[in-house]
Amino acid sequence: MDLDGTLVNSEWLAKEAYNFGFKEVLGRPLTVEEKEELVGKPIALFLSRFPDKSDLIKSHILHYYQENIYKVKLYDGIENMLESLLMKDYKLGIVTSQLKHFANSELENNKIHSYFQSVLTVEDCVESKPHPLPLIQAAKELNIDPKQCMYIGDQITDIQAAHASQMKSGAALWGEGMFEKLVIQEPNFVFNTPSELLELLNQKLENKW
Known part of the structure; x- marks a missing residue:
């Protein structure tokens, strides 16, 4: 699974943090295009266009994010979904473009780190x-064939990565995911709520798909 925008509602904070860093160093906020581009992208890659100021911008961004990370919460239905998946003996893992200390904080603050065998x-x-x-x-860490896995995320890159790795792909629309953008990537499944994912997997257990 993806983390930000899929399990936790954190994209608003990322945009605020980037805005803060841009204003402090560049004297301007993010443009609309930049806001769309930064979602789901590693910070170093996004800031590479500002080689002379990237370190300074990054320090302001990280400071703002750290100061406000306690506000990041789970989307509705996520904890119930995770509990149900574990009860059915599914192995759970996270692949995220987030920095390790922020990812760990988001998982630990929301008390879901223990659900995942790989992060x-x-x-x-x-x-x-x-x-x-x-x-x-x-x-590999989960000791599962990628073809037996499903990767769920809210961004185009999530669906593309799933296809490229031969995993099933699930588009999560309960958070930041936008149907009109994700459907172009032809995800195997589209989920409007976490409960829809559970319904699909229940059908799988009953050999209906």
């Missing part, structure tokens, strides 16, 4: 989504 952040992988390697690495 891979941007520091754990030599490539980032949409490259398939992070998802393949997660499947």
Whole structure:
């Protein structure tokens, strides 16, 4: 699974943090195009366009995010979904473009870290989504064939990474995910709520798909 925008409602904070960093260093907020582009992208990759000021911008962004990370909460239905999946003996893992200390804080603050047997952040992988390697690495940690996995996320890069790794892909629309953008990537499944994911997997257990 993806983390930000899929399990936790954190994208608003990322945009606020970037706005803060841009205003402090560049004297301007993010443009509309920049706001759309930064979602789901590693911070170093996004800031690479500002080589002379990227470190300073990054320090302001990280400070703002750290000061407000306690406000990041789970989407409705997420904890129930995770509990139900574990009860059915599914192995759960996270692949995120988030920094490790922020990802751990979001998971621990919301008391869901223990649900996951693998958590891979941007520091754990030599490539980032949409490259398939992070998802393949997660499947290896879980000791599962990628073809037997489903990766669920809210961004185009999530669906692309799932396809590239030969996993089933699930588009999560309960958070930041936008149907008109994700459907173009032809996800295997589209979920409007976490409970719809549970319904699908219940059908799988009953051999209906």
